[in-house]
Amino acid sequence: MMAELAASEVYAPRTIQLWRALLNWLAFFFQIFAQVLRGTPSFTQVLSYVGLHHGSLLSPPHAPPHFKPLPVVELSEFGEDPPSPPTHPPLASSVPIAGGGRALVASSLEKLTVVLDLDETLVCAYETSSLPAVIRARATEAGLKWFELECVSSDKEFEGKPKINYVTVFERPGLKDFLEQLSEFADLVLFTAGLEGYARPLVDRIDAENRFSHRLYRPSTISTEYREHVKDLSCLSKDLCRTVIVDNNPFSFLLQPMNGIPCVPFSAGQPHDEQLLEVILPLLKHLSLQKDVRPFLYERFHMPEWFQKHSIPAS
DSSP states (O other), rough: OHHHHHHHHHHHHHHHHHHHHHHHHHHHHHHHHHHHSOOOOHHHHHHHEEEEHHHHSSSSSOOOOOOOOTTTTGGGGOOSOOOOOOOSSSEEEEOTTTTTOOOEEEETSSEEEEOOBBBTTTTTEEEEEEEEOHHHHHHHHHTTOEEEEEEEEEEEEGGGGGEEEEEEEEEOTHHHHHHHHHTEEEOOOOOOSOOOHHHHHHHHHHHHTEEEEEEOGGOOOOOOOOOOOOGGGGOOOOOOOEEEESSOOOOGGGGGGGGEEEBOOOOOTTTOIIIIIIIHHHHHHHHTTOSSSHHHHHHHHHHHHHHHTTOOOOO
């Protein structure tokens, strides 16, 4: 009997505490119910009632500074016809493109300006005398297009005559179709850090249709305290909201990091590369519908943070 009394004395306070806790929860839910009757609270308000902080649960973790080129399979969800921007979509119309199908063009916006790098972005070139025959044979067997080119070197031979270099140029797969389809909805600009004596005959060969409205060579690049041969897009326009640059070297767009699209470098050992038609072209179609390409490209690549990670202040 004494043991039962002792037990009741021990457990009675705990029972009372449990009842009090239950009543507090009932009162809490009644309070929420009363707020619902007066006006439905937001999800964040309800979270604040139970002591959870808005930032800790709703805000995504801060992404670390990063940079990665566009892989082969990325952005394929845009498909043949890219979606309209999520807010304030411009009026769009469709135009026929090569090979059938139609591409969307924002009729209320001026044409997108696409600045394209040359070496390791559209082509790759090797000095013919030093190119192993096996590389050329494998590339040919895999269907990679290539040609040999004579170009004028900046070096001089005896008696002041310019030296002639012989190079073998491999075209990135899909190059011709890429330029043809891209020119339907964008103004094309070639911007290379290569010398004109080398680059001009090369571009003449890959752009026989003169789809590039401008060609810029090494003298058009500038040197900064961090890198040489930087491509300053302000030489094309003061308003760069509709200008993008595609380059395998992200330091090329150091001065305008939010206008840059870093791509995977191309070499003769990649005969099945699909970057131009399967990755870059769908992305550019999507950007052609944006009033300002920079917010989208910032969210996609976070290039200012990448430069800061490399001890280069963001422009």
